[in-house]
Amino acid sequence: MYAVAIVAILVTLSLALARALMGPTVFDRIAAINMFGTKTVLLIAVFSFLTGRLDLLDMALVYAMINFISVVAVLRLFSHKDFHSPAENNVISVKVRRRWF
């Protein structure tokens, strides 16, 4: 049954990768890439149960953390355009109206 889950995740991964490469907008790419990251975590989790090497869950955990941090970093880039001020809520207002993609 683990195998079924793994195959399903691999299929998901390939479809997400295809979207990441096809675009067409940069947001499509980022959404697809984010999806890819989440699914990789799941892949490792299932893989560790498949092979019975449960210490690999540490890896999945690190992936999840890193994924979280890079998503936050990306959001910062979107909402602030810089890394040195604190995160705000409704910042995506006037100053970001420009198109940068």
Added chain:
Amino acid sequence: MDLLIDISLLTFLAVTAIGIIRITNLFAVIMLFAIFSFLSATLFMTMDAVDVALTEAAVGAGISTVLMLATLALNKDHNEKQPDKNRHWLPLAVVLTTGAVLVYGTLDLPDFGDPASAPQTHVAPHYIEKAIEETGVPNIVTAVLASYRGFDTLGEVVVIFTAGIAVLLLLGGRREDPLDDGAKDKRVPQNLVLRIVSKIVIPVIMLFALYVQFHGDYGPGGGFQAGVIMSAAIILYSLVFGLGAAERIIPKSVLMFLTSLGVLIFAGVGIASLFLGGNYLNYSVLASSQVAGQHIGILLVELGVGITVFAVMLTIFFAFAGRERS
């Protein structure tokens, strides 16, 4: 099943790499690079290199990606200029030649997974058979890393230290007073969801980093990975609560001190073993029995690695994030 995963991952890698060449939006390129890094880390994991996988995920997809994004954040334009089509043939020729030579070189390479090949029969068996009794550390990678090839690891810590010094030399010039941000912190509305979530998550990450640090003798992990994860926690804090807030927790002077401290701990263990009559980094002389000495040595050395890596990663991130957008 392993084969299926292997081949799918390799295919994904190849597709991602082509994507990176073709896509001109740098933002997407960096995100794809993070994917590339995740994928290769997963591949390392399926090939039993757990420690390497942990490091690659934390470094490649974590630190490198964040640094690349920080660089991009200083840039208004996120698109690469389309390269000149006529200039392609020379690089292509160089690359194809190099590739052909490499393929020629693999013709005599031992088969994948061959247990009779030279690497599997010459030096490594000694580590696999003797490491546990000579060092008492079950994780053979840690034993080799910290003891047999401990001097390489000292070099590695010094490389990281050098990177810290180099980035400070390049980007440390303009010092803003971090306390200036204090007023701003209160004025602007904060992203509530992110803040609360981070408050929950950051301690967990830090705890996990400590687990990786001290569990490195028995499982995947060690000072390097722990340092990176710990610094990732502070980086997250800095991203959510602002650079000023983060620098108030760990001022730059403390970071500078920690950076040096780690290297000095590592090198100091070596000097201590000189004084106790052993060769440099011979931990066996640190205690009455060899295994106990090795244990103390490896623990201290890993601690040194962890401290320097943590401090340097943060120094580098702060240096990047503190730069004004030009």
Added chain:
Amino acid sequence: MWDHLSLLLVVTPLIAAPLAAILPFGRVPWALAFLVALACAVMAGMQLWTILTGGPIQYELGGWAPPWGIVYRIDEVNALVAMIVSGIAAVALPYALLSAENEIEKHQIPLFYSAVLLCLAGLLGITQTGDIFNLFVFLEISSLSSYALISLGNRRQALTAAYQYLIMGTLGATFFLIGVGLIYSQTGTLNMADLAARLPEATGLKTVHTGFAFIMIGFALKLALFPLHLWLPNAYTYAPSVVTVFLAATATKVALYVILRVLFTVFPDGFVTNTPAGDLFLMAGILAVLSGSFRAIYQSNVKKLLAHSSVAQIGYMAIGLSFASVAGVTASIIHMFNHALMKGALFMAVGAIVYRVGACRMEHLHGLGRQMPWTFGAIIVAGFSLIGVPGTAGFVSKWYLVLAALEQQQWIVVAVILFGSLLAVIYVGKIIEALYFKQATNPELAVEEAPFLLLAPTWILVFANIYFGFDTDLTVGVAERAAQALGVAAK
């Protein structure tokens, strides 16, 4: 502590570097760096002496026997190169005090000396080690610190030069890594002595040939051997003066050492002669001499001129080693030593001019010869050495190179060497002409002679140039023993 000499040589600057970074009091970091460099020079001297009298040293790091642990294995070659590196460092650091204060921002001075010490530790680590992967690690220490040091130059081109060097240097290091991996796949070991023992069985394998090629290309990039020299002229031109002095006199020498070591010690006898490697080195060397010298003639920036001349001089060294004979390798090693002396002296003298005038394009030099007689004198003597005038060190190395070429009956090579010297006459003449014979563009502008702290190190190297032009026992004697220690097959 006597037993640990070879180790302390590397570890002392390694430990001093973090200390220098957290000692931000005035000139304390400089004093620390200077003392460490001096100590290193003394230790390297003692190490050389020990080896000349007592044979090779082996030091097992961590107390693990090779091939499981990392070892230092030092014979005449390592000891000589370590001597060059630490000797130049000891001479360059007194020079650094004023030069760095002039060219580098004040708050960066402690970090600057930390980076210098790291670079020194990296270079010494490369020369001392007997483990090919440990070599890679220390290569990266020295490379990373030199990228940072180069980028400190006060013109913005320094940044692009450092970036270009970073890209090419990292490509070179990665090529080296690929080569090591391929060789590891056939031998299972990383220890150089062990590799030398196990490689003869594997010489026929395609993987080993490829690995060899990648290691050579990787270090040819670091050596700045033609046509992989593109990073060098800009890097040397725009780096701060003292950085140029240090790197020009040491970094490429260490890269040459690694090539010699891998070529002659690690790979079995006759590997050079049975593969096209020797011919390729010869061709690259000849082209380097010609193109480097010609390019040097057309430069209007003195530092760039000297940088292109360095490319040419590296060509001479490549020619020497391509013969794969004792005479040729000896000539290479002698030239490596002498080139460190002459380029060190020349870049120091130019740095002194930069200290006073703030620039070093040809037009800034006009008429300076009369106002800065000591600096001018240093340029003349070191320039003569660069040309190869009898009585200077440069003559000795050219002489042995020509002898080695004659032994191989390579008449074309002899002609190239002589022609290269002729071109050197032109470009050195250009500098001297600008300094002495051209009218000063602004005669009222009084330029003082450079301060004593800049002149003294310069003249130490200048005297060394003259001394080693007469006393050849030390250089030639050691170089011959070094060539034999490398395992070059006698013909």
Added chain:
Amino acid sequence: MVLDILSWVCLVAGGLVGVVGAVGIHRFPDFFSRQHATGTTDTLCALLILLGLGLQAGLSLAAFKVALIFLFLFITSPAATHALASAAVHSGLDPKRGRTDSEGQS
């Protein structure tokens, strides 16, 4: 035994939901509707699969780690989806026009 069957069901269902979401990002016409597909399935897929794994692990350190992984995914996915969508809106991507090609214009 019951737990086993339950966990198998969860795993398979999770995989299925994942595939459905992935198909969704190809079948829907524009960015925002595609976000709908990924956003909703991503979390459910993670939930089901990790629940299945957790049931296999029982009460152990592994189960705790699985729970931790779930915590991270459960937080990040919706946050990312939300932020991306709002960033897209504010950068001028118009949902009504359907398939737009704003990339080439900037």
Added chain:
Amino acid sequence: MDFVVSHYNYLIAIFLMMTGFYTVISRGNLVKKIVGLNIFQVSVFLIYISLSTVKDGVAPIYVEGVKVYSNPLPHVLILTAIVVGVATTALGLALVVRIKEAYGTIEEDEIHSQDNSL
């Protein structure tokens, strides 16, 4: 065909290396060059790790009774190499930031034309 089956790891790693190498030498954008450099290096790591794999081996963490482990040595080497890689990346990106501040661009040809027009 046997060769491809037993060496597919190496062949794909070489392909990846070459894409990275190509990105470094053909692209003018300084950030993209750094990305290319990273891909190049990671692919070299893949070759090393492939060398360490042993059929039916497990991760080199000592377990009572298990005899066949993967080769730990390449793992150690690559751990070091990853560190070196991130150090280089950080320094390279710092240089890019400074170049951007000094020239206002991160495109190689625009930098060259600015330098030459002086």
